[in-house]
Amino acid sequence: KRKFEPGTQRFELHKKAQASLNSGVDIKAAVQLPHGEDLNDWVAVHVVDFFNRINLIYGTICEFCTEKSCPVMSGGPRYEYRWQDDLKYKKPTALPAPQYMNLLMDWIEVQINNEEIFPTSIGIPFPKNFIQICKKIVCRLFRVFVHVYIHHFDRIILMGAEAHVNTCYKHFYYFGTELNLIDRKELEPLVS
Amino acid sequence: MAPKATMVIMAMTGGTATSFPMSNHTRERVTVAKLTLENFYSTLITQHEEREMRQRKLEKVMDEEGLIDEEKKMRRSQHARKETEFLRLKRTRLGLDDFESLKIIGRGAFGEVRLVQKKDTGHIYAMKILRKADMLEKEQVAHIRAERDMLVEADGAWVVKMFYSFQDKRNLYLIMEFLPGGDMMTLLMKKDTLTEEETQFYIAETVLAIDSIHQLGFIHRDIKPDNLLLDSRAYSTVGTPDYIAPEVFMQTGYNKLCDWWSLGVIMYEMLIGYPPFCSETPQETYRKVMNWKETLVFPPEVPISEKAKDLILRYCSDAEDRVGAVSVEEIKSHPFFEPVDWDHIRERPAAISIEIKSIDDTSNFDEFPESDILQPISVTNATEQDYKSKDWVFLNYTYKRFEGLTQRGSIPSYMKAGKL
Numbered sequence: 001k002r003k004f005e006p007g008t009q010r011f012e013l014h015k016k017a018q019a020s021l022n023s024g025v026d027i028k029a030a031v032q033l034p035h036g037e038d039l040n041d042w043v044a045v046h047v048v049d050f051f052n053r054i055n056l057i058y059g060t061i062c063e064f065c066t067e068k069s070c071p072v073m074s075g076g077p078r079y080e081y082r083w084q085d086d087l088k089y090k091k092p093t094a095l096p097a098p099q100y101m102n103l104l105m106d107w108i109e110v111q112i113n114n115e116e117i118f119p120t121s122i123g124i125p126f127p128k129n130f131i132q133i134c135k136k137i138v139c140r141l142f143r144v145f146v147h148v149y150i151h152h153f154d155r156i157i158l159m160g161a162e163a164h165v166n167t168c169y170k171h172f173y174y175f176g177t178e179l180n181l182i183d184r185k186e187l188e189p190l191v192s
Numbered sequence: 193m194a195p196k197a198t199m200v201i202m203a204m205t206g207g208t209a210t211s212f213p214m215s216n217h218t219r220e221r222v223t224v225a226k227l228t229l230e231n232f233y234s235t236l237i238t239q240h241e242e243r244e245m246r247q248r249k250l251e252k253v254m255d256e257e258g259l260i261d262e263e264k265k266m267r268r269s270q271h272a273r274k275e276t277e278f279l280r281l282k283r284t285r286l287g288l289d290d291f292e293s294l295k296i297i298g299r300g301a302f303g304e305v306r307l308v309q310k311k312d313t314g315h316i317y318a319m320k321i322l323r324k325a326d327m328l329e330k331e332q333v334a335h336i337r338a339e340r341d342m343l344v345e346a347d348g349a350w351v352v353k354m355f356y357s358f359q360d361k362r363n364l365y366l367i368m369e370f371l372p373g374g375d376m377m378t379l380l381m382k383k384d385t386l387t388e389e390e391t392q393f394y395i396a397e398t399v400l401a402i403d404s405i406h407q408l409g410f411i412h413r414d415i416k417p418d419n420l421l422l423d424s425r426a427y428s429t430v431g432t433p434d435y436i437a438p439e440v441f442m443q444t445g446y447n448k449l450c451d452w453w454s455l456g457v458i459m460y461e462m463l464i465g466y467p468p469f470c471s472e473t474p475q476e477t478y479r480k481v482m483n484w485k486e487t488l489v490f491p492p493e494v495p496i497s498e499k500a501k502d503l504i505l506r507y508c509s510d511a512e513d514r515v516g517a518v519s520v521e522e523i524k525s526h527p528f529f530e531p532v533d534w535d536h537i538r539e540r541p542a543a544i545s546i547e548i549k550s551i552d553d554t555s556n557f558d559e560f561p562e563s564d565i566l567q568p569i570s571v572t573n574a575t576e577q578d579y580k581s582k583d584w585v586f587l588n589y590t591y592k593r594f595e596g597l598t599q600r601g602s603i604p605s606y607m608k609a610g611k612l
């Protein structure tokens with residue numbers, strides 16, 4: 001099993017973070033709210049797209065992310081994530097990573113399928129707490145990246161998909177920070 | 193536009209030389225994920241630029257018209273509103289309600305294919321309906337998903353275009369371009385055999401189609417006449433996934449060369465009138481395929497040219513020395529294809545013309561009895577739970593892709609001549 005020494009981990013990530021898809025886009029510029037655009041609509045379309053892409057990324061390693069390999073959902077030894085929702089897990093609960101991921105993806109899907117939260121018809125307004133809900137989604141999606149990077153990135157490299165994951169991560173990072181959707185605290189496990 | 197570049201990028205992914213153990217499901221997922229991400233990030237730039245261009249154009253037009261500031265402000269906010277509506281449209285999901293089912297035009301292993309009309313635009317599509325329960329049972333989810341993504345990603349003229357996909361509890365729905373020519377199977381049933389020239393044409397077309405799929409990093413595995421669809425100019429296009437190469441049945445592994453075997457079997461059928469291993473039962477067919485060295489014979493009562501026979505035998509041989517093992521050029525330069533102008537093949541009229549009366553003409557398709565696939569099901573809570581836990585593999589079917597949106601209303605040009 002892969003172990004990370006503090007320090008090396010940063011170095012490794014830094015090195016791997018160099019690899020990215022050469023899309024020729026200034027991704028940072030691409031996430032900025034265009035002039036005259038509605039913030040809610042801009043955030044909504046990004047959140048849905050990121051959900052789909054991050055779901056695809058987790059799908060590539062989910063065969064290797066098992067209750068045995070990852071008995072607790074974590075991002076390295078220092079960060080443990082507990083699941084909480086309004087249904088079964090009223091208190092934050094430590095869960096095996098695959099279970100946590102399932103709950104997480106299902107929960108996000110429910111949110112973005114909810115017309116009252118993510119209206120799709122033209123002219124229907126977003127709820128007042130829309131950005132609040134998106135912050136929670138972004139924070140949870142970020143944890144998928146943390147887990148994939150720290151526990152399964154060796155697989156990603158073997159698959160030759162590091163450039164893909166890095167690009168998506170970079171995009172997501174810029175999106176979350178540019179639009180103030182993510183707490184600095186959440187970013188810690190992957191700071192490089 | 194952007195999709196053109198996509199083909200080039202995707203070809204790069206084709207040779208994923210991963211050598212650590214993972215299941216085929218995962219392998220396919222990896223390919224699909226990589227393709228999707230590459231595609232996304234290669235279109236991101238165009239989308240971003242296009243948006244900026246629209247804005248610049250607006251400013252230019254307003255200057256030319258010499259508008260006063262007040263009017264400019266109003267136009268800008270109108271423009272911004274349109275952009276916002278466009279963003280929302282990207283998130284608009286489609287469902288069964290948005291389509292009128294006109295006719296069943298095909299049946300497959302997991303469901304059926306219907307001719308449908310989109311209610312708001314009146315556009316005609318083929319809707320492939322796949323029953324989730326059947327797919328899960330047959331462990332085909334990853335495969336179908338790969339198919340969906342292959343259809344979506346491929347921009348080649350060779351692959352059926354996919355516009356939208358969505359799901360409900362029971363089924364997955366793929367909304368594809370409707371190819372009114374019917375499939376090769378129906379054609380073969382009507383014509384019995386094809387001439388050498390016609391065969392040359394169709395097999396050459398199919399070589400290009402298969403090669404385009406290989407370049408995307410996919411193996412089709414189930415190339416058969418039913419899957420070769422003809423568009424209204426009677427060109428064949430590869431549609432979906434039993435002309436199976438012997439190595440596919442064995443535990444020892446196979447590669448993309450298995451598709452060339454299938455093509456050899458189809459070519460035999462086109463010229464001889466029946467496939468070489470055809471039998472009363474699938475078991476017997478299987479036995480014959482596995483013993484192809486004894487069973488692949490050419491009936492003396494249907495004489496065919498030496499070049500044709502040679503090509504069939506080059507296709508239907510051990511994978512190691514099968515034609516195409518080196519490169520697709522090996523196939524293209526086979527003497528059977530000597531008269532074929534590979535670079536301009538699509539510009540020639542199809543060798544057999546198929547009469548299309550109107551855009552929703554389905555006379556080239558067999559008749560199918562009505563089915564209950566679209567009937568709503570009343571599920572008990574137990575099965576509901578069951579479906580829920582399984583649902584997650586289909587998550588990505590939920591959202592219509594941006595490409596689907598930008599193609600909104602754009603239908604293949606040959607259809608536009610129809611009575612829409």
Ligand SMILES: Nc1ncnc2c1ncn2[C@@H]1O[C@H](COP(=O)(O)OP(=O)(O)OP(=O)(O)O)[C@@H](O)[C@H]1O
Pocket residue numbers: 297298299300301302303304305318320352368369370371372374375414418419421431432433557
């Ligand atoms: N885009 C299309 N336009 C017109 N007809 C189509 C289209 N797609 C499929 N069909 C028709 O529906 C039939 C069944 O579809 P298809 O072969 O895709 O199903 P399948 O599940 O792949 O079947 P199988 O598993 O037997 O290959 C085809 O043989 C063809 O006649």
